[in-house]
Amino acid sequence: MDDFWEVLNIEGNLDEAEILFSKIQNYCLGSFIEENLTKIYLSIESKNEVTNVLNNLELPDTINLKWEKIDNEDWHLMWKENFTPVTINNKINILPDWHFKDDINDSNVYIRPGMSFGTGHHETTSLMVESLIDYSNNEFSLLDLGAGSGILSIVGSKLKYKDIKAVEFDIECKDDFYFNAELNSCSKDIEIFWSDVLDWNDFSYDLILANIEKNIIKKMIKNIENTNARFIFSGLLVEDKYEIEKLLTKKNFKIENFKSKNEWLLIDCKKI
Ligand SMILES: C[S@@+](CC[C@H](N)C(=O)[O-])C[C@H]1O[C@@H](n2cnc3c(N)ncnc32)[C@H](O)[C@@H]1O
Incomplete structure (x- = not known):
């Protein structure tokens, strides 16, 4: 290091x-x-x-x-000075690891603020957590593309998503990912693949999340063939809306929802 x-x-x-x-x-x-x-x-x-x-x-x-x-x-x-707890939709609390209490509580997610992206403070992460909350109760399987700290997979596990897989190519995230999964007692629920999402071709999940930068999302969309999955993309800016919408429509995706927080955009869509 x-x-x-x-x-x-x-x-x-x-x-x-x-x-x-x-x-x-x-x-x-x-x-x-x-x-x-x-x-x-x-x-x-x-x-x-x-x-x-x-x-x-x-x-x-x-x-x-x-x-x-x-x-x-x-x-x-x-x-340490700047990581304060965040509560999302009165359902999920994201807390720094030094607040950890060894109690059984599916609302609390503990994250060690380290070198990986994903503490819940960024709009793109919190928009994704809101969607995970919205689709909980469906017993969906879940794929988390660009997992970073593991935050979305961990929230998914707390919300009882099934068969959770995560993909991340930055090996600097390894320590944080494993530490956070273990701290939240989720290691057995999440399988992580250390690879490039652009090499990933299994889209047979109920829900697929990709909080990744626009250019990677654009390349991914071009790679996705037939699938019944619901895709949620964040990591986009409101100003990217038209460009991504055009590409999704061209690839036969139907957009079911747009959400934004400040200048950040989330798109929820499915193939038709
Ligand atoms: C914005 S962070 C999202 C982290 C977390 N999922 C969240 O929502 O807070 C994007 C993550 O995607 C990873 N990433 C970017 N491009 C990737 C690629 N081509 N393959 C795999 N992971 C990628 C980055 O290393 C980073 O950890």
Whole structure:
């Protein structure tokens, strides 16, 4: 593991910062916002790729970018200060691991804030948790594409989804995923595959979640042939709606619901 993190500080307009964040979300290991400052944590290896992405964007005058290096210890301390419990639809509480109580409670999901995405604070995750709540009581089987910390699979297990499979290609998530599954007593309910979702071709599930960046979602949609699954995509911006809707319609998906939170979009659809 590196001794340092690269931090991209985006100063200024929070909406513009959020849009910029969506373009580099795939490289991001975590983020948090302090007043008008958005901090995005990246591994040292990804700095060049992120710089290339930034160089190809037209940045608005309302934001300023500054790079900073911090050591690993500081990262974990910052998370601790900023990870507060979140309750979603009065049904699921997402709590940091240091709140763990060894009690049997299907409402509480404990997450260690580490290097993986998925603490419940980001709109794309909470929109997905809301959908998991909406479709619970159906005894659905579940596929979680781009599992990160494991949060959606764990929520699925708490809500009694069956035959839960998760797919993630970033091996930096391994420690957090296994730790979180074990902490929530869900390890036996979730099977994880460490591979690229674009190589995944089994779509015989009742519910398939993909909280992944737009370009991966677009490639996935093109790969999906006949299936009865309900697909829920988040990781999209409201401004992506028309583009994704067009692609889904072309691939014979019927859109059953759109939901948004701030500038983030969720699409719920099925093949016809
Ligand atoms: C936005 S995070 C979502 C994490 C979690 N599911 C949640 O909802 O909070 C996206 C995750 O997808 C993973 N990912 C991105 N592209 C992927 C790919 N092509 N194959 C597998 N995983 C991928 C990233 O490593 C990251 O952990």
